[in-house]
Amino acid sequence: MTAMMDYRDTHLNGAPTNPYGNDHGFDFGNITSTPSKALVERERDRGVSPPPQSDDTRPRSSTSRGMAVNGVADFFSPEVFQIVLHNPATAHQLLKFSQARMSGENMEFLERVDRYNTLLDELTKTLSEIHKNFISPDAVKQLNLSQGMMKQMNADIKMTTMTTLPAMELMFTDAQEHIENLLASDIYPRFVKHQMTTSAVKALSGGSRQRYAGLGDCFCLTNPAIADNPIVYASDGFVSVTGYSRSEIIPRNCRFLQGNHTDHAAVRRLKACIGAKKESVELLLNYRKTGEPFWNLLYVTPLLDSEGRTVFFLGGQINCSTTIHNCSDILRLLSIGEDSNVVDDPYLAAATTSKPGSSGLGALFKTFRSKNNDKYSDIPAGMEQNLINKIERLDFKEQMEMFYTAYSKFLVLSHPALEVKFFSPTIVDMLCLDPKENLHLANNNIFKILMQHAPSMPRDFKYRIKSSLKSGRAVSADINLVTKKSVIYRRSERLATHWTPLKDEKAEVKWVVVTLTAGT
Ligand SMILES: Cc1cc2nc3c(=O)[nH]c(=O)nc-3n(C[C@H](O)[C@H](O)[C@H](O)COP(=O)(O)O)c2cc1C
Numbered sequence: 001m002t003a004m005m006d007y008r009d010t011h012l013n014g015a016p017t018n019p020y021g022n023d024h025g026f027d028f029g030n031i032t033s034t035p036s037k038a039l040v041e042r043e044r045d046r047g048v049s050p051p052p053q054s055d056d057t058r059p060r061s062s063t064s065r066g067m068a069v070n071g072v073a074d075f076f077s078p079e080v081f082q083i084v085l086h087n088p089a090t091a092h093q094l095l096k097f098s099q100a101r102m103s104g105e106n107m108e109f110l111e112r113v114d115r116y117n118t119l120l121d122e123l124t125k126t127l128s129e130i131h132k133n134f135i136s137p138d139a140v141k142q143l144n145l146s147q148g149m150m151k152q153m154n155a156d157i158k159m160t161t162m163t164t165l166p167a168m169e170l171m172f173t174d175a176q177e178h179i180e181n182l183l184a185s186d187i188y189p190r191f192v193k194h195q196m197t198t199s200a201v202k203a204l205s206g207g208s209r210q211r212y213a214g215l216g217d218c219f220c221l222t223n224p225a226i227a228d229n230p231i232v233y234a235s236d237g238f239v240s241v242t243g244y245s246r247s248e249i250i251p252r253n254c255r256f257l258q259g260n261h262t263d264h265a266a267v268r269r270l271k272a273c274i275g276a277k278k279e280s281v282e283l284l285l286n287y288r289k290t291g292e293p294f295w296n297l298l299y300v301t302p303l304l305d306s307e308g309r310t311v312f313f314l315g316g317q318i319n320c321s322t323t324i325h326n327c328s329d330i331l332r333l334l335s336i337g338e339d340s341n342v343v344d345d346p347y348l349a350a351a352t353t354s355k356p357g358s359s360g361l362g363a364l365f366k367t368f369r370s371k372n373n374d375k376y377s378d379i380p381a382g383m384e385q386n387l388i389n390k391i392e393r394l395d396f397k398e399q400m401e402m403f404y405t406a407y408s409k410f411l412v413l414s415h416p417a418l419e420v421k422f423f424s425p426t427i428v429d430m431l432c433l434d435p436k437e438n439l440h441l442a443n444n445n446i447f448k449i450l451m452q453h454a455p456s457m458p459r460d461f462k463y464r465i466k467s468s469l470k471s472g473r474a475v476s477a478d479i480n481l482v483t484k485k486s487v488i489y490r491r492s493e494r495l496a497t498h499w500t501p502l503k504d505e506k507a508e509v510k511w512v513v514v515t516l517t518a519g520t
Pocket residue numbers: 050053220221222229253254255257258267268270271274284286296298300301313314315316317
């Protein structure tokens with residue numbers, strides 16, 4: 001009897017029923033979270049230390065963490081993950097994100113299991129009430145039935161309680177834990193990065209850059225030809241975001257920003273992409289010189305020369321902790337619906353399928369997308385098929401992933417000549433350049449290129465930018481350009497340009513990173 005009553009509050013395996021409630025809002029005041037066993041194990045696994053590094057000054061501990069690490073809300077803790085799974089708004093966005101990547105079945109399964117558990121709780125509770133009120137020997141409203149019938153019902157209820165309900169309760173537990181693990185290690189980190197990037201892109205385009213420290217002005221270049229791929233140039237934004245002086249940064253591998261609670265899985269993913277010379281985005285817990293942790297939305301891409309050799313890696317760091325202070329902020333961020341203006345950006349199509357770096361592949365894929373266009377009718381026969389094959393050879397996940405970064409459109413200029421040395425494939429696409437015209441960008445002066453695409457350039461545009469760069473300061477300015485989008489909408493497109501000087505160890509400007517985003 002007591003056991004029957006217990007079903008009101010707990011599942012048969014002892015876990016509290018529906019710990020967060022189905023209509024949980026943004027208030028986390030007194031939540032007692034119960035992460036699944038598998039999740040706790042996964043968290044423990046994250047503590048396995050990687051092989052020691054030459055510049056690994058910070059020990060990485062295996063300490064499990066709760067909803068916050070050193071006072072910073074933790075996106076990836078099992079507790080927060082469970083809350084995200086059970087919060088209707090965040091679960092809905094995660095479901096939509098998964099469905100768009102052809103893996104919605106996992107979230108749909110968890111949603112149905114949640115529903116199943118709720119119904120089971122209700123069933124258990126109702127059975128308990130019926131037993132207590134009408135059937136049990138001391139029931140207040142005992143039914144006027146034969147003793148034999150009452151005995152049989154009592155026996156049936158006991159049997160159901162002892163065997164059927166526990167079996168029903170455990171029916172999906174293993175599968176649920178397995179699926180939760182899968183989500184936590186794959187789609188969930190991608191979802192978090194996507195949501196964070198969406199928010200940063202909006203801030204970069206919408207004139208609220210100051211909400212994120214480093215957004216649009218924190219960059220570094222590393223040189224893979226030097227042992228351990230150290231930073232060789234860094235912007236002032238990098239100095240202020242990390243709190244280290246330039247001489248403490250150059251020449252050092254960026255891992256010095258990692259610490260006790262940096263997620264090893266994210267570092268491994270990053271390392272794999274760097275090794276494969278692929279573009280990547282990670283959300284990493286990093287530490288300022290003061291030891292203060294911050295969430296770093298990190299973008300890394302190789303910069304290739306015309307022969308396809310990696311000359312530098314470009315890193316763009318955005319401190320997201322300036323907008324994420326607690327779990328409510330995390331939930332708010334993860335509840336943001338997809339903004340079609342951002343996600344349907346036509347230029348992102350190029351980034352979706354192409355590898356980054358120099359001009360080559362961006363142009364190739366542009367050719368592929370325009371294969372029915374007369375303009376490209378002189379492409380040698382069979383070329384289109386080569387390109388289709390190339391896309392088909394891409395990993396399925398790679399094809400599905402909307403590769404989405406805050407810095408999808410960038411150029412890297414030499415200084416003081418301000419000649420374009422590297423650029424993202426999306427720039428070629430945006431400026432509607434013929435693949436054969438890639439040379440048009442490479443080694444040409446940026447103002448000459450902009451002038452060819454700007455119906456009119458603000459009078460002081462060039463002067464303002466040149467003088468800021470000369471004095472080593474980052475500068476932003478809007479400009480109207482004739483782009484792919486403007487061809488579609490029949491008017492020039494307003495773009496915000498952000499110019500960031502990258503300096504060597506003597507604080508001399510050697511390179512300039514230019515990023516372009518939708519203007520205000
Ligand atoms: C251009 C560039 C920028 C990077 N920026 C950061 C960073 O801001 N924070 C960080 O934790 N790691 C950053 N990394 C990653 C580390 O330098 C290193 O590649 C990573 O820790 C994996 O290697 P490891 O396992 O040898 O440490 C960056 C790497 C590159 C190439």
